[in-house]
Amino acid sequence: MKEFELINRYFKGRGITRRDVNLGIGDDCALVTVPQNCQLAITTDTLVAGVHFFDDIEPRALGHRALAVNLSDLAAMGAEPTWVSIALTLPSIDQQWIEELTDGMHEIAEYFNVQIIGGDTTQGPLSITICAKGTVPEGTALCRNGAKVGDWIFVTGPLGDAGLAIESRKQGLTIEPEHLKHIKKRLNFPTPRVAAGQVLRGLASSAIDISDGLLADLGHILNMSQVSATVNIESIPTSDAMKASLGFEQQLPFILNYGDDYELLYTVPDSNKSMLDVKLRQYGVEAICIGQIKSGEGQIDLLHKGEKFTFKHQGFEHFSKDLS
Amino acid sequence: MKEFELINRYFKGRGITRRDVNLGIGDDCALVTVPQNCQLAITTDTLVAGVHFFDDIEPRALGHRALAVNLSDLAAMGAEPTWVSIALTLPSIDQQWIEELTDGMHEIAEYFNVQIIGGDTTQGPLSITICAKGTVPEGTALCRNGAKVGDWIFVTGPLGDAGLAIESRKQGLTIEPEHLKHIKKRLNFPTPRVAAGQVLRGLASSAIDISDGLLADLGHILNMSQVSATVNIESIPTSDAMKASLGFEQQLPFILNYGDDYELLYTVPDSNKSMLDVKLRQYGVEAICIGQIKSGEGQIDLLHKGEKFTFKHQGFEHFSKDLS
Numbered sequence: 038m039k040e041f042e043l044i045n046r047y048f049k050g051r052g053i054t055r056r057d058v059n060l061g062i063g064d065d066c067a068l069v070t071v072p073q074n075c076q077l078a079i080t081t082d083t084l085v086a087g088v089h090f091f092d093d094i095e096p097r098a099l100g101h102r103a104l105a106v107n108l109s110d111l112a113a114m115g116a117e118p119t120w121v122s123i124a125l126t127l128p129s130i131d132q133q134w135i136e137e138l139t140d141g142m143h144e145i146a147e148y149f150n151v152q153i154i155g156g157d158t159t160q161g162p163l164s165i166t167i168c169a170k171g172t173v174p175e176g177t178a179l180c181r182n183g184a185k186v187g188d189w190i191f192v193t194g195p196l197g198d199a200g201l202a203i204e205s206r207k208q209g210l211t212i213e214p215e216h217l218k219h220i221k222k223r224l225n226f227p228t229p230r231v232a233a234g235q236v237l238r239g240l241a242s243s244a245i246d247i248s249d250g251l252l253a254d255l256g257h258i259l260n261m262s263q264v265s266a267t268v269n270i271e272s273i274p275t276s277d278a279m280k281a282s283l284g285f286e287q288q289l290p291f292i293l294n295y296g297d298d299y300e301l302l303y304t305v306p307d308s309n310k311s312m313l314d315v316k317l318r319q320y321g322v323e324a325i326c327i328g329q330i331k332s333g334e335g336q337i338d339l340l341h342k343g344e345k346f347t348f349k350h351q352g353f354e355h356f357s358k359d360l361s
Numbered sequence: 362m363k364e365f366e367l368i369n370r371y372f373k374g375r376g377i378t379r380r381d382v383n384l385g386i387g388d389d390c391a392l393v394t395v396p397q398n399c400q401l402a403i404t405t406d407t408l409v410a411g412v413h414f415f416d417d418i419e420p421r422a423l424g425h426r427a428l429a430v431n432l433s434d435l436a437a438m439g440a441e442p443t444w445v446s447i448a449l450t451l452p453s454i455d456q457q458w459i460e461e462l463t464d465g466m467h468e469i470a471e472y473f474n475v476q477i478i479g480g481d482t483t484q485g486p487l488s489i490t491i492c493a494k495g496t497v498p499e500g501t502a503l504c505r506n507g508a509k510v511g512d513w514i515f516v517t518g519p520l521g522d523a524g525l526a527i528e529s530r531k532q533g534l535t536i537e538p539e540h541l542k543h544i545k546k547r548l549n550f551p552t553p554r555v556a557a558g559q560v561l562r563g564l565a566s567s568a569i570d571i572s573d574g575l576l577a578d579l580g581h582i583l584n585m586s587q588v589s590a591t592v593n594i595e596s597i598p599t600s601d602a603m604k605a606s607l608g609f610e611q612q613l614p615f616i617l618n619y620g621d622d623y624e625l626l627y628t629v630p631d632s633n634k635s636m637l638d639v640k641l642r643q644y645g646v647e648a649i650c651i652g653q654i655k656s657g658e659g660q661i662d663l664l665h666k667g668e669k670f671t672f673k674h675q676g677f678e679h680f681s682k683d684l685s
Contacts, residue, residue: 059400060502060504063505063585064438064504064505064506064585065404065434065435065437065438065505065568065569065570066402066403066404066434066435066437066438066440066495066502067402067403067404068400068401068402068403068438068497068502069400069401069403070400070401070499071395071401073397076383076392076393076394077392077393077394077395077401078390078391078392079390079391079392079393079444079446079478079479079492079494080389080390080391080446080479081446081447081448081479081480081481081490081492082448082481083448083450083481083483083485083490084483085450085483085484085485085486086485087485088483088484088485089483110389110390111389111390113389113390114388114389114390114392116390120403122403122404122405122492123405124405124406124407124448124490124492126407126409126488154403155403155404155405156405157405157406157407157490159407159408159409159412159413159488160409160412161407161409161410161411161412161486161488162409162485162486162488164450164483164485164486164488166405166407166448166481166490168403168405168446168448168492170403171390173392175394178384178390178392180384180388181387181388181389182388244389245389246389261387261388
């Protein structure tokens with residue numbers, strides 16, 4: 038199958054058709070219209086086989102995940118996702134596999150009303166690079182540098198599940214079937230917190246998505262905002278699967294260091310705290326407070342039942358982690 | 362070196378700073394402002410080692426080329442390039458190599474006043490995916506579907522040089538040193554026809570960049586426009602290097618089938634033909650007429666000195682060509 042036939046077959050004329058897309062797949066470029074008084078938010082992320090996912094991942098999950106991690110970055114800015122470009126590098130053409138992969142992409146794209154406006158397919162070692170775009174009303178984007186002393190620190194959901202799914206396979210941990218199912222779903226079909234991100238505009242002072250782990254990503258906010266933080270470990274939400282599978286100490290690397298769940302981490306001024314819960318609940322998202330911003334220069338003090346707690350920081354980093 | 366340090370070191374705070382970039386590298390997304398009454402043009406292209414370039418390519422050329430092929434797509438729409446996102450997948454960290462690669466990127470980005478607004482670096486087999494964005498005044502973009510019967514067919518420059526450079530290495534052809542230097546430069550440091558593309562707004566009825574070869578890319582225009590064409594082979598411009606290195610018959614696969622020179626192919630109504638040369642010359646680009654649009658359904662008739670000429674069409678396709 039020739040390159041442009043592959044794009045035509047699996048992407049052109051399929052999925053969402055947005056009115057702000059003036060020209061979709063099939064020319065040298067796509068053409069889109071950004072609404073007046075909106076800024077365009079742009080992010081790009083690559084997923085490489087054996088680095089970001091197991092080689093034998095089900096293709097539908099890979100399609101979902103590749104889009105989800107990019108939409109999560111838009112969510113963390115409070116942007117509304119609008120359009121994505123997809124660059125696929127495939128070792129060979131397995132039509133069934135590609136069909137399932139693109140089904141996974143179309144499903145999540147439709148769910149979030151996102152149009153696939155362009156793509157490129159090339160032969161080579163399996164990887165997917167997506168460039169996702171979204172719009173945000175001028176001046177309302179959630180940045181990393183807005184956290185202020187006294188702000189409360191929140192997350193949108195349980196942490197560590199995706200990491201537990203990865204390590205349970207790599208290390209051969211024994212996990213109850215129902216819990217294994219849950220954490221695998223969290224790894225393979227993460228939900229980018231798009232609605233929550235948009236609700237947080239005007240409420241949150243800063244936001245980031247947890248892709249590299251809570252401590253690493255909180256560190257980014259602290260460094261950019263030139264503040265410090267205390268985090269109450271026992272306030273960090275975890276799933277039933279996590280609680281049932283691991284003891285307190287064992288959970289810590291997953292909760293604090295692993296990312297890949299794509300929950301949002303954000304800070305809220307005290308004056309907005311009461312509004313937050315009401316607004317987020319309308320979108321089925323809980324506001325879970327895990328700590329507070331303090332003055333300082335990027336330090337994170339962990340507290341456990343009010344006592345200082347020592348834990349070796351170690352964020353997830355590419356060029357060091359190997360799934361294969 | 363950690364991932365975000367790599368982005369910070371080689372991209373953040375370097376290169377062009379555009380006023381329409383509200384937030385550059387360093388947050389979950391970049392934020393940019395699209396001018397009123399402009400559409401946004403978006404394209405994405407991946408270059409994979411061993412498929413789109415020789416494994417031992419000089420990194421500065423790779424950086425240039427990766428950006429150039431994307432800017433060429435913007436040129437073919439008549440768009441003004443504005444911002445690019447760069448996703449780098451590297452097998453390992455060789456600082457000197459990365460420095461030269463990113464130097465090559467920054468050089469061409471600066472030349473075209475393009476800001477690098479985001480990136481991702483991951484470990485894996487060498488490849489580069491770029492998503493390039495540009496702006497074009499509403500309704501003036503050059504599409505592939507506008508060619509009309511009677512329009513003249515033009516190219517912006519000599520064809521076949523890049524292909525000759527590739528095949529001379531693969532097949533071990535003997536080429537004079539000065540000519541070899543020329544074709545290698547055409548392969549490694551192609552010039553996207555950005556200025557020409559913008560000049561062609563309002564003059565050309567359709568345009569495309571020749572990445573897959575003249576016949577394949579003209580075929581795209583013909584199919585989208587539902588017309589046919591005649592092409593005068595002897596009118597197709599070639600370099601001195603090509604003329605000196607190969608006989609007429611030998612040149613044909615390079616001129617007709619190879620792409621990779623990133624010249625523009627475009628059609629112009631007879632009424633605009635006289636304007637064309639004057640306008641393009643101001644930007645140092647020649648208007649070279651190679652044929653005419655006829656009625657029909659996507660056929661290309663080749664003429665040689667007025668006589669019908671038979672040549673087996675065979676466009677460049679990924680999944681079939683192998684540089685390694």
